[in-house]
Amino acid sequence: SNPIQSQWQTFVEFYQFNVLSFYGSDSVGVLTSCNLYSLIMIHSFFVINTSGDVFIEKHWKKVIHRSVCDYFFEVQKKVASPEEIPPVISTPHHYLINIFRSKMFFVAVTMSEVPPLFVIEFLHRVVDTFADYFGDCTEFLIKEHYVVVYELLDEMLDNGFPLATESNILKELIKPPNILRTLANTVTGRTNLSSTLPTGQLSNVPWRRTGVKYTNNEAYFDVVEEVDTIVDKSGSVISAEIQGYVDCCIKLSGMPDLSLTFVNPRLFDDVSFHPCVRFRRWESERVLSFVPPDGNFRLMSYHIGSQSIVAIPIYVRHQITFREPGGGRMDITLGPKQTMGKPVDDVVLEIPMGKAVLNVTLVCSQGKYSFDPVSKNLVWEVGRIEPGRLPNLRGTINLQTGSPPPDSNPTISIQFTINPLAVSGLKVNRLDMYGEKYKPFKGVKYVTKAGRFQVRT
Numbered sequence: 001s002n003p004i005q006s007q008w009q010t011f012v013e014f015y016q017f018n019v020l021s022f023y024g025s026d027s028v029g030v031l032t033s034c035n036l037y038s039l040i041m042i043h044s045f046f047v048i049n050t051s052g053d054v055f056i057e058k059h060w061k062k063v064i065h066r067s068v069c070d071y072f073f074e075v076q077k078k079v080a081s082p083e084e085i086p087p088v089i090s091t092p093h094h095y096l097i098n099i100f101r102s103k104m105f106f107v108a109v110t111m112s113e114v115p116p117l118f119v120i121e122f123l124h125r126v127v128d129t130f131a132d133y134f135g136d137c138t139e140f141l142i143k144e145h146y147v148v149v150y151e152l153l154d155e156m157l158d159n160g161f162p163l164a165t166e167s168n169i170l171k172e173l174i175k176p177p178n179i180l181r182t183l184a185n186t187v188t189g190r191t192n193l194s195s196t197l198p199t200g201q202l203s204n205v206p207w208r209r210t211g212v213k214y215t216n217n218e219a220y221f222d223v224v225e226e227v228d229t230i231v232d233k234s235g236s237v238i239s240a241e242i243q244g245y246v247d248c249c250i251k252l253s254g255m256p257d258l259s260l261t262f263v264n265p266r267l268f269d270d271v272s273f274h275p276c277v278r279f280r281r282w283e284s285e286r287v288l289s290f291v292p293p294d295g296n297f298r299l300m301s302y303h304i305g306s307q308s309i310v311a312i313p314i315y316v317r318h319q320i321t322f323r324e325p326g327g328g329r330m331d332i333t334l335g336p337k338q339t340m341g342k343p344v345d346d347v348v349l350e351i352p353m354g355k356a357v358l359n360v361t362l363v364c365s366q367g368k369y370s371f372d373p374v375s376k377n378l379v380w381e382v383g384r385i386e387p388g389r390l391p392n393l394r395g396t397i398n399l400q401t402g403s404p405p406p407d408s409n410p411t412i413s414i415q416f417t418i419n420p421l422a423v424s425g426l427k428v429n430r431l432d433m434y435g436e437k438y439k440p441f442k443g444v445k446y447v448t449k450a451g452r453f454q455v456r457t
Contacts, residue, residue, distance in 0.1 A: 041060075041110065041112070041114065041160040041161055042060065042108045042109070042119065042122070043059065043060055043061055043062065043064055043094075043109050043110055043111050044057065044059045044068070044108070044109040045057065045058045045059075045106075045107070045108055045126075045153065046069055046109070047104055047105070047106055047107075048072070048104065048105040049103070049104055049105075049139050050082065050103055052073060052076075054066050054069060055139065055142070055143065056142060056146075056149060058150065058153045060159055060160035061159065064094070068091065068094055068109055069096075069107065071089055071091045071096060072085075072089060072096050072098065072105070072107060075089055082105070085098065085100065087116065087120060088116045093111065094109050094110065094111055095109070095110045095111075095112075095113065095114070095116075096108075096109055097109075097110065097114075097116055097119040097120060097123070098123070099120060099123045099124060099127070101127050102127065102131075102137045102138055103138075103139070104137075106123045106127060108122070118162075122156075122162050122165065125156070125165045126152075126153075126156065128167075129152060129156070129165075129167060129170060130142065130152070132176075132296070133145070133148060133152070133176045133177065134148075134177070145177055148174065148176075148177050151174050152170065155170060155173050155174060156170070166206060166207040166275075166293065167293065167295065167297070168207055168293050168295070171209075172209055205276070205291045207274075207275060207276050207297075208255070208276075208291060208292065208294055209294060212252070212253055212254065212255075212294050213253045214251050214252065214253050216251070216441065217251065217252045217253055217438055217439075217440040218250075218251050218440055218441040218443075219248070219249075219250050219251075219252060219258070219292075219431065219433075219440050219441070219442050219443075220248065220249045220442075220443045220444075221247070221248055221260070221299070221428060221431075221443070221444045221445070222246070222248075222444075222445050222447065223244065223246055223422050223426060223428065223444065223445070223446045223447070224244060224245055224246075224247065224447045224448075224449065225243070225244040225422050225423055225426070225446075225447070225448050225449070226242065226243045226244070226448075226449045226450065226451035227240070227241075227242055227310065227423060227448065227449070227450055227451055227453060228240070228242070228243060228451040228453070229241075229310070229312055229451075229452075229453050229454065230454050230456070231316070231454070231455045231456065232456050233409075233456050233457055235315070237312060240310040240312060241303065241304060241310060242304040242309075242310055242423065242424050243301070243302075244301070244302045244303075244304065244424070244426070245298055245300065245301040245302070246299045246300045246301075247296070247297075247298050247299070248292065248296065248297055248299045249296050250293065250294065250295065251294070251295070252292070252294075252433075252436070252440055253436065254435070254436045255291065255435055256291070256292065256436045256440075257290075257291050257433070257434040257435040258288075258289070258290055258292055258431060258432070258433055258434075259287055259288065259289045259431070259432045259433075260287070260288040260290075260299075260428065260430075260431050261287050261288070261429040261430055261431075262286070262426060262427065262428060262429055263426075263427040264425065264426060264427065265286040266286075267304055267424055267425070267426055268302045268303070268304065269302075269303050269304055269305045269306065270303040270305075271300055271301070271303075272300065272302075273288075273299070273300045274293075274297060274298060274299050276290040276291055276292060276299075277289070277290045277299070277300065278290060288300065304424050309424055310423070310424065311337075311423050311424075312337060313336065313337060313338055313344065313416070313418055313421075313423055313448060314334065314335070314336060314344055314347075314385070314414065314416055314453075315334070315336075315337045316332065316333070316334055316412060317332070317335075318331070318333075318412065318457045319332075320332075320397075320409045320457045322397070322399070322406065326398065326399050327396055327397050327398045327399050328397040328399070328405065329394075329395070329396055329397065330360070330362065330394060330395060330396075330397055331392070331393075332349070332380075332392065332393045332394070333390050333392045333393075334347065334349075334382060334385055334390060334391045334392075335385065335390045336385050336387055338423075339418055339421065340421055341387075342418050342419070342420065342421045343385065343386065343387075343418070344384065344417075344418055345383070345384045345416070345417045345418070345419065346383070346384075346415065346416060346417040347384070347385055347391075347414070347416045348379065348380070348381050348382065348414070348415040348416075349378075349379070349382065349413070349414055350378070350379050350380075350412070350413045350414075350415075351377070351378040351379075351380075351410050351411075351412050352375075352376060352377055352411070353371075353377070353378055353397070353406075353410055354376065354406030354410070355376060356399050356400055356403035356404065356406055357376055357397055357398070357399060357400075357406075358373070358398045358400045359371060359373060360395060360396070360397050361395050361398065362393055362394065362395030362396075363394060363395055364380060364391065364392070364393045365391055365392045365393075366383065366392075367380060367381045367382040367383050367391065368381055380393050409456075409457040410457060411454050411455065411456050411457065412455040412456075412457060413452075413453065413454055414450055414453045414454075415450045416449070416450045417447065417448070417449050417450075418447070418448040419445075419446070419447050419448075420445060420446045420447065421447070421448045422446040422447075422448060423448040
């Protein structure tokens with residue numbers, strides 16, 4: 001047999017095992033159905049803060065000078081907020097694919113066309129891995145753990161190809177940093193890198209390590225829904241949809257096989273799953289069947305776009321006028337709506353006032369407000385809304401001398417949390433476990449939050 005052909009086959013089989021952790025348990029044949037060259041290849045990776053400083057860069061194959069980020073900075077100058085930067089930026093010789101999280105830009109550079117969602121998903125995996133290792137993903141923590149960051153990037157990408165992206169596998173390869181281990185490594189000269197391959201690396205469930213044991217076996221699920229809504233000045237709903245996700249904390253011994261069912265699974269318009277979920281069974285039975293990773297992970301994300309299903313949990317009565325010479329008046333009242341008797345907590349209103357506004361003189365019946373004269377941003381921290389006590393904010397708006405009133409009234413952005421409530425009505429029916437004989441503790445928590453919740457005035 002041809003030795004070169006044999007080596008190539010071994011290489012393909014190696015990636016076939018590892019792609020399971022990225023594509024899912026139903027995608028064993030994904031590599032055999034496509035050319036290996038069509039897989040994603042990332043040439044360089046940059047982390048940039050909001051000040052425009054590149055404080056992390058990593059290269060594979062060849063070094064791409066950081067001046068390639070100038071194309072990114074040019075686009076950044078043209079947008080009003082970081083969220084408006086397009087995820088894919090095309091340059092004469094490169095493609096810059098980016099995400100914005102934790103007040104940082106994570107930018108991947110490729111030299112040829114690649115599936116952009118693949119790269120975006122990988123960048124999110126990188127951020128999630130940093131948060132899992134360091135407790136959070138901030139510029140300070142990344143700089144504090146430079147060595148671990150580069151070790152993780154070396155394992156997550158092999159020659160520019162995504163390889164090990166599951167937290168369970170990575171933690172067997174690279175031990176998470178702590179003070180005691182850092183001191184010991186400094187004295188002995190050792191590193192966090194393991195000298196042996198992870199036990200689950202080449203198995204059919206690469207997201208779960210073997211030999212897991214717990215004294216208390218427990219499985220907890222958080223169903224979190226974020227409401228995205230636009231309400232016009234008359235109070236009519238222009239658009240309303242829900243972005244939801246199910247986060248898990250699984251601490252179960254052995255190799256459990258779980259099945260999770262919902263009371264009303266037909267609510268979902270679109271879903272995406274962790275690779276552990278058996279997609280074929282979901283399609284046929286609407287049952288989430290999976291061998292879970294160990295620890296915390298996101299089991300699924302979903303979208304509900306039917307406006308008739310989305311209940312708006314809060315209403316705003318508002319009146320903002322600029323009829324008086326040199327100023328205007330503001331009167332805003334909040335109230336709960338369709339919350340099933342649950343209190344609305346952590347309510348915050350943010351109102352970007354016009355450039356002509358000099359200051360505001362307001363009185364709030366609850367909470368506190370602040371006005372930034374530089375950014376012209378008014379923030380009202382309401383707190384909890386009780387059904388029988390409606391918060392109110394009223395007062396005068398002062399304009400700069402000689403300035404005409406704003407052409408349009410501002411849009412109010414609202415943040416809130418309702419606990420325990422899934423505003424769509426989604427409910428978990430039951431959780432069954434197979435493959436192990438013990439009985440675990442089980443729990444479900446429901447939370448509703450504001451996503452992009454805007455009220456036009």
